[in-house]
Amino acid sequence: MDNITNKTSKNNFMVTNSDFNFINSETVILELPFSEHIEELRQRVFHIVWIILALTSIAFLEVKLLVKVLELPVDNVKFFQLSPGEYFVSTVKISFYTGLLFVSPFAIGQIILFLLPGLTKKETKVILPLLLSSLCLFGLGLLFSYYALIPAALNFFLNYSDEVIEPLWSFNQYFEFILVLFYSTGLAFQIPIIQILLGLLNFVSAQQMLAAWRYVILVSTIFGAILTPSTDPLTQLLLSLAILLLYFLGVGILFLIKN
Numbered sequence: 078m079d080n081i082t083n084k085t086s087k088n089n090f091m092v093t094n095s096d097f098n099f100i101n102s103e104t105v106i107l108e109l110p111f112s113e114h115i116e117e118l119r120q121r122v123f124h125i126v127w128i129i130l131a132l133t134s135i136a137f138l139e140v141k142l143l144v145k146v147l148e149l150p151v152d153n154v155k156f157f158q159l160s161p162g163e164y165f166v167s168t169v170k171i172s173f174y175t176g177l178l179f180v181s182p183f184a185i186g187q188i189i190l191f192l193l194p195g196l197t198k199k200e201t202k203v204i205l206p207l208l209l210s211s212l213c214l215f216g217l218g219l220l221f222s223y224y225a226l227i228p229a230a231l232n233f234f235l236n237y238s239d240e241v242i243e244p245l246w247s248f249n250q251y252f253e254f255i256l257v258l259f260y261s262t263g264l265a266f267q268i269p270i271i272q273i274l275l276g277l278l279n280f281v282s283a284q285q286m287l288a289a290w291r292y293v294i295l296v297s298t299i300f301g302a303i304l305t306p307s308t309d310p311l312t313q314l315l316l317s318l319a320i321l322l323l324y325f326l327g328v329g330i331l332f333l334i335k336n
Contacts (some may be wrong), residue, residue, distance in 0.1 A: 121187040128183055133176035140168040143175060144248075147255065150223065151231040156248040167249045174256065178219075185212050203277060211270045218266030221319060222258050226305070226312050230258070233309040258312075261304035265320050269327030276331040283332040286324075297321045 136143060148156070158164045185208050196204060235244060275281050301317030 118191060121191055125180060125184050125187055129173075129176045129180045131176075132179050133172045136175040136179075137168065137172035140172055143171050144168065147171070147252065150227045150255075151235070153235070154231075154244045154246055156246055156251065158249070159247055163247070163249050167252050170256075171252065181212055181215070185209070207270055207273065211267060214266040214270065215263040218263035219259055221266070222255075222262035226258050226262060226315055227255050229315055230305070230309055230312040233311055258305065262316065262319075265300065265304060265316065266323060268320060268323045269330060272324070272327030273331050273334065276335065283328050283335060286328045286331070290325075293324050294321065297324065 148154075158167075189205060189208060192204065193201065238244065272286060276283060276286075297317045297320040298313075300320055301313040301315075305312045305316055
């Protein structure tokens with residue numbers, strides 16, 4: 078009977094021993110059974126969903142202010158709606174994505190609290206800064222898109238059609254255009270995080286990344302063309318340069334960490 082009890086208690090423990098360097102592995106024992114981990118994860122996701130709904134509701138109450146902020150990058154353009162409910166649907170989308178954006182710090186905090194008990198000291202020193210850095214880089218990507226990419230793309234199209242066509246744009250299509258730019262730029266700014274993870278897991282070294290700079294220039298150009306929803310060369314060039322700079326930044330940070 079004692080043997081059965083001991084086996085049952087051992088099955089309720091989860092052992093992790095990864096330290097990203099595979100040297101001097103440490104062992105952390107989590108005393109919670111798997112079902113309780115699932116319950117904890119469910120509760121944290123539930124809290125995140127409720128915060129998203131609350132922030133979305135608040136954003137919807139101030140959606141006119143958000144619309145004015147989104148219209149700031151472009152001047153001398155009149156927006157219209159193609160159907161009676163188009164603007165309403167657009168404001169619901171704006172409110173939801175605003176709530177999703179502002180819940181990110183809280184969501185990152187919930188992820189950290191969920192993962193923290195199962196991490197070794199070395200993993201904690203690596204993963205927590207990476208999560209926080211990822212959030213900061215995503216925010217920088219949004220700012221870069223709002224102040225650089227979006228004005229460049231819109232002004233290109235306005236100047237191209239100047240004195241020929243009066244600019245009348247669908248607000249829904251305009252919002253979808255800048256939304257794609259926002260998230261594609263935010264994701265592109267995660268490149269240093271991916272590089273650091275690959276380097277810490279010993280998949281590739283900083284020297285190997287640096288040696289592939291010719292291919293990186295080609296790939297950044299292709300990514301700049303794919304990630305930008307517009308066809309103007311200026312926007313694609315700006316995003317390609319940003320990707321290139323982020324790549325070399327990731328190489329530099331990985332080199333400092335390894336040495």
